[in-house]
Amino acid sequence: MQTYISSLEELKSYLNTRYGVENQSPTTYISSAAHLTKQNTLPFPESLLTEDETGGVVGFPLRIPYYYADLIDWKNPRDPLRLIAMPQKAEENIQPYELTDPIGDHEKEAVPGLIHRYPDRCLLLLTSHCKIHCRFCFRREVVGKVRPVNFAAIKEYLLAHPEIREVIFSGGDPGTFPAAFLDNIRRQLSGVMHIERWRFHTRVPAVDPQSITAQWLSVVEKFIGKKIIVIHTDHPNELTKEVASLVAQLLQKNILVLSQSVLLKGVNADVETLKNFFTQLVAVGIKPYYLHHLDQAHGTSHFRISIVEGKNIFTSLRGNLSSVCMPEYVLDLPGGYGKVPIMWLEQISPQQYKARTFEGKEVLYTDQGVTSF
Numbered sequence: 001m002q003t004y005i006s007s008l009e010e011l012k013s014y015l016n017t018r019y020g021v022e023n024q025s026p027t028t029y030i031s032s033a034a035h036l037t038k039q040n041t042l043p044f045p046e047s048l049l050t051e052d053e054t055g056g057v058v059g060f061p062l063r064i065p066y067y068y069a070d071l072i073d074w075k076n077p078r079d080p081l082r083l084i085a086m087p088q089k090a091e092e093n094i095q096p097y098e099l100t101d102p103i104g105d106h107e108k109e110a111v112p113g114l115i116h117r118y119p120d121r122c123l124l125l126l127t128s129h130c131k132i133h134c135r136f137c138f139r140r141e142v143v144g145k146v147r148p149v150n151f152a153a154i155k156e157y158l159l160a161h162p163e164i165r166e167v168i169f170s171g172g173d174p175g176t177f178p179a180a181f182l183d184n185i186r187r188q189l190s191g192v193m194h195i196e197r198w199r200f201h202t203r204v205p206a207v208d209p210q211s212i213t214a215q216w217l218s219v220v221e222k223f224i225g226k227k228i229i230v231i232h233t234d235h236p237n238e239l240t241k242e243v244a245s246l247v248a249q250l251l252q253k254n255i256l257v258l259s260q261s262v263l264l265k266g267v268n269a270d271v272e273t274l275k276n277f278f279t280q281l282v283a284v285g286i287k288p289y290y291l292h293h294l295d296q297a298h299g300t301s302h303f304r305i306s307i308v309e310g311k312n313i314f315t316s317l318r319g320n321l322s323s324v325c326m327p328e329y330v331l332d333l334p335g336g337y338g339k340v341p342i343m344w345l346e347q348i349s350p351q352q353y354k355a356r357t358f359e360g361k362e363v364l365y366t367d368q369g370v371t372s373f
């Protein structure tokens with residue numbers, strides 16, 4: 001059974017079921033012509049969708065798990081989870097500076113499916129499938145499309161590189177692997193003895209926690225070494241009792257649970273939301289790990305804030321929150337140079353920053369975000 005909504009037609013049918021008959025004639029209670037807005041004249045359930053949402057964005061299709069759709073208040077056009085999940089016309093405004101591969105995965109792809117950027121760790125991208133299509137995704141050009149993977153070459157590469165101590169499963173989303181597939185990978189990689197840590201970067205626990213099966217978890221447990229699950233989550237409304245219950249299971253299995261989030265205009269880019277969010281993460285047992293400045297991916301400028309604004313938000317948080325609740329605020333440099341802490345960037349002009357990479361190289365970064373205060 002399909003567990004997600006993947007077209008506007010399916011979404012309308014979902015809205016019909018959820019909001020019921022009472023809302024099917026939104027003009028019933030309008031008492032004067034002055035109150036008759038365009039929104040009110042639309043038939044239900046179109047009346048719950050904005051013009052921007054029904055505009056027919058091409059390229060990166062709609063995908064929302066039913067569980068996640070249930071968390072959205074569809075009567076609120078600015079609901080933060082709705083902004084994360086619903087395609088908007090603004091995505092068609094591709095800016096000249098935006099990139100198809102904004103963090104330079106391609107430059108660092110050692111063999112198909114393996115990204116080797118930092119000496120002691122590598123990424124395995126074994127799927128391009130995700131439960132949700134996040135509208136700000138930096139891999140939106142590859143998510144949902146066929147991606148070449150050469151597993152024999154990956155294994156050979158790992159065996160030949162004893163300096164790699166940590167393998168990071170990313171995506172797509174490794175939380176979507178069937179347990180048998182994950183177990184097969186585990187068995188094949190079990191001969192690579194120098195791997196000490198296995199990290200799973202997944203959004204599934206936050207967007208469809210009940211789809212993480214006991215079998216999937218038991219395979220994760222079987223990996224030899226330290227297991228780490230980094231949950232991609234972006235807003236306190238994602239931290240439901242189902243998420244808390246899953247995290248409790250992970251902690252019981254001695255799995256380290258961290259979070260990564262993206263700073264997004266209209267969704268979480270304000271001190272109060274983030275303060276609440278990071279505090280709640282710790283309360284359910286998740287250590288905030290990374291807060292990412294938004295990558296310069298195609299069609300994402302409506303989510304972008306400036307580095308100056310991001311730094312101001314982060315500085316206010318520092319003054320308000322225990323370090324236990326603070327993630328590291330980072331920027332993935334375009335060109336494959338890796339992450340740098342934002343607070344280390346040196347501003348050399350209103351939009352230009354100098355960054356020093358982990359290899360000691362100096363790189364210029366042009367900020368394209370807009371400060372809203």
Ligand code: SF4
Pocket residue numbers: 129130131132133134137138139140143171172173203232
């Ligand atoms: S789950 Fe991750 S990889 Fe998939 S669309 Fe969302 S941000 Fe992109």
